[in-house]
Amino acid sequence: MPDTPVSPLFDQLLDSLIDQGWAVSDHLLLPTEVERFRRNLRRRLQLGSFRDAAVGRAASRARVQAIRGDRICWLNPKARRGMEAAWQERIEQLRLSLNQALMLGIRHWEGHYAVYPPGARYARHVDRFRDDDARVLSTVLYLNSRWRPEYGGQLRLYPEGKSAVDLYPSPGRFVCFLSDRLPHEVIETRRERLSVVGWFRRDSSRLHGLTASRNQVGKGRPFSCRKSGLNSLAR
Ligand SMILES: O=C(O)CCC(=O)C(=O)O
Numbered sequence: 001m002p003d004t005p006v007s008p009l010f011d012q013l014l015d016s017l018i019d020q021g022w023a024v025s026d027h028l029l030l031p032t033e034v035e036r037f038r039r040n041l042r043r044r045l046q047l048g049s050f051r052d053a054a055v056g057r058a059a060s061r062a063r064v065q066a067i068r069g070d071r072i073c074w075l076n077p078k079a080r081r082g083m084e085a086a087w088q089e090r091i092e093q094l095r096l097s098l099n100q101a102l103m104l105g106i107r108h109w110e111g112h113y114a115v116y117p118p119g120a121r122y123a124r125h126v127d128r129f130r131d132d133d134a135r136v137l138s139t140v141l142y143l144n145s146r147w148r149p150e151y152g153g154q155l156r157l158y159p160e161g162k163s164a165v166d167l168y169p170s171p172g173r174f175v176c177f178l179s180d181r182l183p184h185e186v187i188e189t190r191r192e193r194l195s196v197v198g199w200f201r202r203d204s205s206r207l208h209g210l211t212a213s214r215n216q217v218g219k220g221r222p223f224s225c226r227k228s229g230l231n232s233l234a235r
């Protein structure tokens with residue numbers, strides 16, 4: 001098996017994931033790459049490729065907006081050029097590192113752009129579906145040009161038995177966390193908030209349009225801080 005080069009950045013991410021079930025890096029992309037990626041998002045927005053995000057198969061639109069106010073557009077998994085391709089190449093490197101170091105058995109990543117207009121939020125939830133355990137790790141990359149705390153819009157993580165953690169969507173920030181056990185929410189934003197949200201999955205299907213179960217908390221085994229704990233939760 002060829003050795004996967006694990007960059008020091010990935011090393012730090014892996015260590016944090018093992019220790020606390022979530023990780024953050026502000027250096028995965030250059031500022032110029034973040035800008036190019038943002039331009040790409042804006043182009044897709046102008047083309048009318050975005051649609052309201054969904055939360056439940058039968059939920060009414062008004063109810064959805066109260067829970068989740070973003071609009072989304074899936075990335076092209078077959079992109080060959082531009083930042084969509086570059087990002088998915090980097091994500092592929094991370095996938096190889098994750099599988100090598102933690103044996104998570106991840107087979108692919110899929111993700112979408114998300115735009116939260118001012119006033120939008122995403123209520124507390126867990127990313128793994130009730131009836132589908134394919135999502136292993138959630139990822140978020142923020143494409144905002146700048147961010148100040150007074151804009152709100154922070155991602156609030158609720159690690160079990162610990163205080164909540166607030167992460168502001170600053171330009172180029174990357175956050176990842178275990179999809180099945182880390183409740184989180186997006187606090188109401190006062191500015192337009194741009195991101196690429198995605199999931200490392202252990203299946204090979206690309207079924208878009210399924211929706212996350214709200215407050216699906218407490219499923220799965222208790223999180224262990226040791227590698228063996230991570231290994232076992234991935235099986
Ligand atoms: O944008 C974020 O910070 C998180 C979004 C999220 O939780 C989701 O789309 O499931």
Ligand SMILES: [Fe+2]
Pocket residue numbers: 125126127138184
């Ligand atoms: Fe989420």
